[in-house]
Amino acid sequence: MGQGEADSPPAAEKKGAEEEEDDFGYRLFPDRNKKPQSFLVRSLFTFHNKCQLMLRLTLETNPYARLLLEALKQSGCTVFNDRHFSSENCDGCVGGGFDAATSQIVLCQNNIRQQSHMNRVVTHELIHAFDHCRAHVDWFKNVKHLACSEIRAANLSGDCTLMNEIARFKFGLKGHHQTCVRDRAIRSILAVRKVSKETAEKAVDEVFDACFNDLEPFGRIPHSKADAKRAYRDFQNRDRYTANL
Numbered sequence: 001m002g003q004g005e006a007d008s009p010p011a012a013e014k015k016g017a018e019e020e021e022d023d024f025g026y027r028l029f030p031d032r033n034k035k036p037q038s039f040l041v042r043s044l045f046t047f048h049n050k051c052q053l054m055l056r057l058t059l060e061t062n063p064y065a066r067l068l069l070e071a072l073k074q075s076g077c078t079v080f081n082d083r084h085f086s087s088e089n090c091d092g093c094v095g096g097g098f099d100a101a102t103s104q105i106v107l108c109q110n111n112i113r114q115q116s117h118m119n120r121v122v123t124h125e126l127i128h129a130f131d132h133c134r135a136h137v138d139w140f141k142n143v144k145h146l147a148c149s150e151i152r153a154a155n156l157s158g159d160c161t162l163m164n165e166i167a168r169f170k171f172g173l174k175g176h177h178q179t180c181v182r183d184r185a186i187r188s189i190l191a192v193r194k195v196s197k198e199t200a201e202k203a204v205d206e207v208f209d210a211c212f213n214d215l216e217p218f219g220r221i222p223h224s225k226a227d228a229k230r231a232y233r234d235f236q237n238r239d240r241y242t243a244n245l
Helices: 038-044 044-063 061-073 114-133 143-156 162-167 176-192 197-212 225-243
Strands: 083-086 096-099 102-109
Touching: 038 225, 044 061, 044 114, 083 096, 096 197, 102 114, 114 143, 143 162, 143 176, 143 197, 176 197
Parallel strands: 083 102
Antiparallel strands: 096 102
C-alpha cells in the first residue's frame, strides 16, 4: 500500500526485517479489513463529515488536485469521489494512503484536521494514483517502483515546500528540496514495508535522478499554489498547442 505522510518511521530497520512477513502497510489502515459502516452511522460521525467536506473543497478548488484529476481522466482513469476515496480511521502516524489492490485513496479522518493537510494528502495520493494508471507499477514486490512513486509524490505534491519545511523546523540552503524529497521518500517506504533503512535508502538512491526529474503531469515542480495554477493552465492548453502544430 502506498503511503502519504508519515510522522515517524516504524521500528522496522533492524537486520533481518526483510525476512518478516510483510503486510504492505495495511496495519496502518485497520478499517480496510472491517465491514463498511452504513451511511447513517457514517453521517453521524463528526470526523467523517469534516473529512468529506474538506475533501470536496480540495477537489473543487485546489489546483494541484484539479490538474491531477484532469490528467487521470485523460489517461483513461477517471476518479469518482464515492468510488475512489475512503475516509477511515488510521494509525496515528499517517495522513493517508493509496491502496493499489482496490485503486482507492484512503484519507485518515482521525488525523487530518486542517484543510492544508487535506490538500497535501490528496495531492500526494493522487500522484500515486496517476503512476498506477500510467505505468505498470509493482507496488508489492518491487521496492524500486514504490521508491520512484514516493519520490515523485514528495517532489510534486508540495510536501517539501519551504513553508512546510520551516514548520517542521527543517530548512537549509542549496539542495534542500532534494534532501527533503529523499528523506520523505525513505520514511514513506519504511512506514509501509518491512525492510531495513539501508534497503530503503538504496532503492531511493538508485532511482532518484530519473524519478525526481519525471515531472508529469505538472511539467514543473510546483513550489506554490501559484506554480500549480500555472501548471494547470499549461496542462489544459497542451492539446490546443498540439492541434495547432
